[in-house]
Amino acid sequence: MPSTYTTTIKPAYVRLLSIYLGAEAVREHQMQAGQRLTAVVEGKPEISAQGTLSTGHCLSGMAKLYAALSLKDRDTLTFKVSEDGGTVVMVPGASQVVPDVAALSSGATVFERRKLKHLHIEPFRPENLYNWEPENETDIYLALGVLQENTQFEYCCATSKALLDELGAEYDDKPDAILIDRITGQYLLAEMKKYSSAFKQNHKREDVDVLICWIDDETDRSVVPERIVPLSNVARDALASRLKEGAD
Secondary structure (H helix, E strand, O other): OOOOEEEEEEEHHHOOEEOOHHHHHHOOOOOOOOOEEEEEOOOOEEEEEEEOOOOOOOOOOOOOHHHHHHHOOOOOOEEEEEEOOOOEEOOOOOOOOOOOOOHHHHOOOHHHHHOOOOOOOOOOOHHHHHHHOOOOHHHHHHHHHHHHHHOEEEEEOOOOHHHHHHHOOOOOOOOEEEEEEEEOOOEEEEEEEEEEHHHHHHOOOOHHOOEEEOOOOOOHHHOOOOEEHHHHHHHHHHHHHHHHHHHH
């Protein structure tokens, strides 16, 4: 029989929609920070959620289970872990009524109201790199947010006309963001593009310090900043590193 553990829900966990698994469960099942885990409700396997284990032994991404189990501050939750350490089984209390999946819906979405086509749209994370491609510059911001710890640069903020005016910077086409160089501590002006070849369409090399892109396909290096970060390469390296850590 799998070991049974208990955890108490605290306000910070509610805000972060996370569940604290505790050092004992993590150690006994040799789970690692960064590992993707599946959480299910015992007796209701259709109610499941995937999350990532943090260094503090918290499992993120548990919004669905919070809704299904009506979890709130000071609740005590019992759980078991599969033998392979990949699945966490939440055990409802004796008086707890777990709803059907349909009951968790918050109502008709725009997709449903407008009868949009049913397509699988892959979410971004380093683990599913080979199935994900950015659609536009917004996705580049997201990818940088996930991967910035693996780069030399830290995201500071988006630019605005008001901020650039305050800095005394004049631009016909303003850069997208301000980054901080982790080595020098300097502020840097950055542009986000899906392809580096798109940079020259509305920006000049001398106006931008760093180009953050998904694919670096520009062959003429004289028209792009000296510093270019192709995030697809960073994501591949991050994935390879995580797989290697899991094998060690």
